[in-house]
Amino acid sequence: MKDGRIVGKHKGRENFTIGQRKGLGIAWKNPLYVISIEDDGSVILGEENETYNESFSVIDLNFQGLAPLNEGESLECRVQVRYRHIPIRCKITKMKEGLIVHPLEDVRGVTPGQSAVFYPLDSDYLLLGGIISKGSIQMRVAEPAISVLN
Structure with a gap:
């Protein structure tokens, strides 16, 4: 316990x-x-x-359809944290070493070492991806x- x-x-x-x-x-x-x-x-x-997860960090970012964000810059988008998981709305904020992700819908099962993939709110066009950081997951x-x- x-x-x-x-x-x-x-x-x-x-x-x-x-x-x-x-x-x-x-x-x-x-x-x-x-x-x-x-x-x-x-x-x-x-x-x-x-x-349920309140927030988590993503490192080793790979920007695809989005210009790299500046430190402190935020964006609302969708995140997928598991295979076959339907992407959910979130707010991301660029930090020095990655992103802080604040889910705007319920999400659970966020696992360090797994991929997090980000999409625009209105399409399935890939924005960026990265790895969920160990020790960064804040539970609700x-x-x-x-x-x-x-």
Whole structure:
């Protein structure tokens, strides 16, 4: 648990993905989801309302159909964070080392190391892409209700 409580054991963090619900091997009053996978091997679990992302950072930017943004410049567009995920509206702000992305619609399962792809609001023309940065994801709920599988 976020408070240090261990609620179970697992056979390796490589067996989990952010947003996973099935196959956790934990009985709980409400369905649980993987909301974080830590460097120490801990897998943080939470309830559905704890899976939504408030913001995240994207690095290694590759501008395609958009001139590079200046630091501090913002743009409203759409972002896709998973395969087969329908792009959602977001506001991006250029930072020194990448972008801060603020989803304007509910999004969950944002995973470090995965691609984020950006499109205009009114078309599927590619604007830019990048990699979701590790440690940059801000959850809508600050403290998960339960947490750790070691």
